[in-house]
Amino acid sequence: MKIGLRHIRYFLVLAEDLNFRRASEHLHISQPALTRTIQHLEAELQVTLFDRSQNFVRLTDAGRAFREGGQRVLNGMEATIDLTRRVSIGEAGALRVGYTDFAIADALPELLKRFHQEHPGITVRPHHGVTATQIQELKDDKLDIGFVTGPVRQPGFHSRVVQTDRPICIVPEGHRLASRKSVALGDLADEDFVHGPAEAWAHFYDYLFPLCRKAGFQPRIVQEAFNSVGILGLVSCGMGITILTESIYDFGTGGLVPLPIRDVADVMVTEAVWASENLRLPTQHFVDFLESQDSG
Amino acid sequence: MKIGLRHIRYFLVLAEDLNFRRASEHLHISQPALTRTIQHLEAELQVTLFDRSQNFVRLTDAGRAFREGGQRVLNGMEATIDLTRRVSIGEAGALRVGYTDFAIADALPELLKRFHQEHPGITVRPHHGVTATQIQELKDDKLDIGFVTGPVRQPGFHSRVVQTDRPICIVPEGHRLASRKSVALGDLADEDFVHGPAEAWAHFYDYLFPLCRKAGFQPRIVQEAFNSVGILGLVSCGMGITILTESIYDFGTGGLVPLPIRDVADVMVTEAVWASENLRLPTQHFVDFLESQDSG
DNA sequence: TTTCATGATACCTATTATGCATCAGAAACT
DNA sequence: AGTTTCTGATGCATAATAGGTATCATGAAA
Numbered sequence: 306m307k308i309g310l311r312h313i314r315y316f317l318v319l320a321e322d323l324n325f326r327r328a329s330e331h332l333h334i335s336q337p338a339l340t341r342t343i344q345h346l347e348a349e350l351q352v353t354l355f356d357r358s359q360n361f362v363r364l365t366d367a368g369r370a371f372r373e374g375g376q377r378v379l380n381g382m383e384a385t386i387d388l389t390r391r392v393s394i395g396e397a398g399a400l401r402v403g404y405t406d407f408a409i410a411d412a413l414p415e416l417l418k419r420f421h422q423e424h425p426g427i428t429v430r431p432h433h434g435v436t437a438t439q440i441q442e443l444k445d446d447k448l449d450i451g452f453v454t455g456p457v458r459q460p461g462f463h464s465r466v467v468q469t470d471r472p473i474c475i476v477p478e479g480h481r482l483a484s485r486k487s488v489a490l491g492d493l494a495d496e497d498f499v500h501g502p503a504e505a506w507a508h509f510y511d512y513l514f515p516l517c518r519k520a521g522f523q524p525r526i527v528q529e530a531f532n533s534v535g536i537l538g539l540v541s542c543g544m545g546i547t548i549l550t551e552s553i554y555d556f557g558t559g560g561l562v563p564l565p566i567r568d569v570a571d572v573m574v575t576e577a578v579w580a581s582e583n584l585r586l587p588t589q590h591f592v593d594f595l596e597s598q599d600s601g
Numbered sequence: 602m603k604i605g606l607r608h609i610r611y612f613l614v615l616a617e618d619l620n621f622r623r624a625s626e627h628l629h630i631s632q633p634a635l636t637r638t639i640q641h642l643e644a645e646l647q648v649t650l651f652d653r654s655q656n657f658v659r660l661t662d663a664g665r666a667f668r669e670g671g672q673r674v675l676n677g678m679e680a681t682i683d684l685t686r687r688v689s690i691g692e693a694g695a696l697r698v699g700y701t702d703f704a705i706a707d708a709l710p711e712l713l714k715r716f717h718q719e720h721p722g723i724t725v726r727p728h729h730g731v732t733a734t735q736i737q738e739l740k741d742d743k744l745d746i747g748f749v750t751g752p753v754r755q756p757g758f759h760s761r762v763v764q765t766d767r768p769i770c771i772v773p774e775g776h777r778l779a780s781r782k783s784v785a786l787g788d789l790a791d792e793d794f795v796h797g798p799a800e801a802w803a804h805f806y807d808y809l810f811p812l813c814r815k816a817g818f819q820p821r822i823v824q825e826a827f828n829s830v831g832i833l834g835l836v837s838c839g840m841g842i843t844i845l846t847e848s849i850y851d852f853g854t855g856g857l858v859p860l861p862i863r864d865v866a867d868v869m870v871t872e873a874v875w876a877s878e879n880l881r882l883p884t885q886h887f888v889d890f891l892e893s894q895d896s897g
Numbered sequence: 898t899t900t901c902a903t904g905a906t907a908c909c910t911a912t913t914a915t916g917c918a919t920c921a922g923a924a925a926c927t
Numbered sequence: 928a929g930t931t932t933c934t935g936a937t938g939c940a941t942a943a944t945a946g947g948t949a950t951c952a953t954g955a956a957a
Contacts, residue, residue, distance in 0.1 A: 306944085308682065309605040325904055338946050340905060350682060352689040357904065360954070366881055367689035374681025381677055385670025386604065386646060393648040393663035585662055602913080621935055634915050636936060641913095653935065656923070 310382060312346040313375040315339055316354065320372045323362045395586030397426035401449045402591075403439035404431060406505055406533065408452035408575045411552035412468035420594050427587045436508045443580060449588040454508035455576035465595055468575040470550035472513060474564040475536075477543050487565040494522035497545035499536050500529040512573045513548060520568070524548075537561060606678060608642040609671040611635055612650065616668045619658045691882025693722035697745045698887075699735035700727060702801055702829065704748035704871045707848035708764035716890050723883045732804045739876060745884040750804035751872035761891055764871040766846035768809060770860040771832075773839050783861040790818035793841035795832050796825040808869045809844060816864075820844075833857060 315332060319339065322328040329339040347354055354368035364372065391397035404413050417429055432439075432448060439451035440459060457464045474493065476482050482492065501509065517524055528544050530536040533553045540547050541560040550573060554563055577595055579588060611628060615635065618624040625635040643650055650664035660668065687693035700709050713725055728735075728744060735747035736755060753760045770789065772778050778788065797805065813820055824840050826832040829849045836843050837856040846869060850859055873891055875884060 307607070308678070309607065311603070311605065311945090326902085334945090335947050336903095337905075337907095337948085342945085344905090350685055350689075352685055354685075358954085360903075362904085365689070366694055366883075367685050370688040370693070371681060371685040374677065374684060378674055378677045378681060381670065381674045382604070385667060385674060388670060389646055389648055389650075389663050389667040392666040393646075393661070397666070398662055587662075607914090622933090630914090631916050633917085633936075633938095638914080640936090654923085656934075658935085 306345055306349055308346060308349050310379065312342060312349075313379055315342045316346060317372065317375055317379065319343060319355070319362070320364055320368065323364075325362065391426055393586075395427075395590055396424075398585070398587040399428045399430050400587040400591055401430050401432060401447065403434045403442060403448045403451040403453070405433075405435060405439075405452060405454055405508075405575065406502075407454060407470060407509065407550060407553065407573070408468065409433075410533070410550075410555070411470070412575065413452055416467065416595075416598070419598075420591060423594060424587075424590055427590065435505050440578070443578060449579065449585060450591055451578040453576060453578055454512070455574040457576050457578050459578070461581055462578050463581045463592075464576040464578040466574050467577050467595070468552070469572040470552055470575070471572055472516075472548050472566055472569055473551050473554055474546060474548050474566055475540050475554060476546045476562050476564060477541050478560050478562060480546065480562065482546075482564060483562045485564055487567045489568045490516060490520035490566055491522070491568075493517075493524070493546065493548075494520070496525070497527040498524040499539045499545045499547040500526045501533065501536055501547070501549065502531050503529060509550075509573060512571070516569055516571065602641055602645055604642060604645050606675065608638060608645075609675055611638045612642060613668065613671055613675065615639060615651070615658070616660055616664065619660075621658065687722060689882075691723075691886055692720075694881070694883040695724045695726050696883040696887055697726050697728060697743065699730045699738060699744045699747040699749070701730070701732060701735075701748060701750055701804075701871065702798075703750060703766060703805065703846060703849065703869070704764065705729075706829070706846075706851070707766070708871065709748055712763065712891075712894070715894075716887060719890060720883075720886055723886065731801050736874070739874060745875065745881060746887055747874040749872060749874055750808070751870040751874075753872050753874050755874070757877055758874050759877045759888075760872040760874040762870045763873050763891070764848070765868040766848055766871070767868055768812075768844050768862055768865055769847050769850055770842060770844050770862055771836050771850060772842045772858050772860060773837050774856050774858055776842065776858065778842075778860060779858045781860055783863045785864045786812060786816035786862055787818070787864075789813075789820070789842065789844075790816070792821070793823040794820040795835045795841045795843040796822045797829065797832055797843070797845065798827050799825060805846075805869065808867070812865055812867065 315328070315334075318331050319325065319328040322331065325339055325343075326336045329336040332339065343355065350371070352367045352371075353365055354371055356363050356365055388397055402413075402417070417431075421427075421429065432442070434442065434448075434451075436451075436453035436457075439448060439453050440457070440462075442448040443451050443462065452467065455464060455466065474482075474488050482488055514524070528539050530539055533549065536547050536549065537554075539545070548566070551563075554561075579592060584592065611624075611630075614627050615621065615624040618627065621635055622632045625632040628635065639651065646667070648663045648667075649661055650667055652659050652661055684693055698709075698713070713727075717723075717725065728738070730738065730747075732747075732749035732753075735744060735749050736753070736758075738744040739747050739758065748763065751760060751762065770778075770784050778784055810820070824835050826835055829845065832843050832845065833850075835841065844862070847859075850857075875888055880888065
């Protein structure tokens, strides 16, 4: 015979009542059934859990230890059943979200915050990754939703624009262009450029460099930084100028001058991407949530 | 039907093998029995735990949640059974130990340390209390072992001397007696005395004052401190002198002069006390341990 | 003493779990 | 194409387990 949850349930009620008859009534079984269940439990444990006499029933030290542990086991069982049910209807679970430097700088934080308010049981697990990596991870089912630099046209995937970024030119205070209201791309032909992190920002430069070429020049890169803070730092100490997006510039401040680029109409879009079939429930909820963000 | 540990065990093996036939072999049951147990489990949960097809079996998200929780429940059950068995044979459990200021100052710490080495599964729960309180708590089964100021001759209790203390006179540096090698009790008749915490040290003064009376004087108390550190502090700033035990004096140092009292033969004993019947197993182990400390 | 309450036991029934034989569908091999 | 060989599911009979009723033994209270 094996110990089951039934034994624990009966034991705990008896440990509470310390009276076989009353406990058996609370359990809606007969008193002999309870007596035997406890006997079987004690036999299986090879431990006496109750001191019995005709006058009183009381827990032994071992019985007290079993009561604590048994209560924990029962609570754990209940919690597990509840969680499992909630996961099965999508009220709980994990959502694996990929993001780029650009997504995390603007749309994503607010989006995830609102999603969490609507679905507090769903844990968001963020994974940093460039666009190409995220697309691959979506295909490998390592990711549920990607936030990537678009536009994305992958067969088997849906996408939705969540953020548009305009390029902006950043120069240090005192720079020859610092007093301008705006610049044209061609004005920057002879400048030294500080470059963003090469791999992570590949998509951004895929967007930017063709624009420069159209304006008749190839940016002269003199420094490469590891992240956006690094770029702005290098610019502010006069190593050069840079072009990045408004949302990323919002993070930095001191000693820098932002200049709109008036002759660039193209925007860089960040899109949410997800598989078009067999969505996990948390993913479906996130997609529904994204769709609902139009009206809201 | 109710979910039992059997369902969890079967589920976990299947979740490992992801193959009904192999899992059923590992469980030493037939494949149909496993199939139906999982069906019952899913029916009871109202949750699909496995995606089945003829080609593959794999966990759903809910199944993964149930696997984690179920594993925890099973581990908890195993740990509980083990702990209960260990408690029942006295390998684990709690020992409620009472102690006085005098016991904690000398014999007790080393004793408990050695006991813990021999019985690492037994948690010692210390309770501070004066002798009278401890005796009452022993009678009320609120304490397993008391360390009290003796001698104790309580019917229904056994005791054993664990520590003997000689009284010692403490005077501040520069005191008229400070240059002596030792004093007689009678030399202190005209001194001002700093008194220990009245209630906690009642037994000590029950031992000390009769000795003074025999020496022909009644100590003149000018200050009462809350604990031994307070006593020594008051003495060192010249409020008076005091008499306490060597072990307690060992705690303090600066600015004080200890003087043996040469004409006092009586010692103050600290004893371990325990009920003589119906000992809990941890208590029995401690008593056996105490007895073994002779030879060691 | 009698009465009442306790927990334990005997015996039978109901429920549940299991094994065996078999089915149905898909893949792999001939 | 046909056959074999996996897969998991199902029907039915059996075994194991849990439960109910009646009753006993013992100690406390009336």
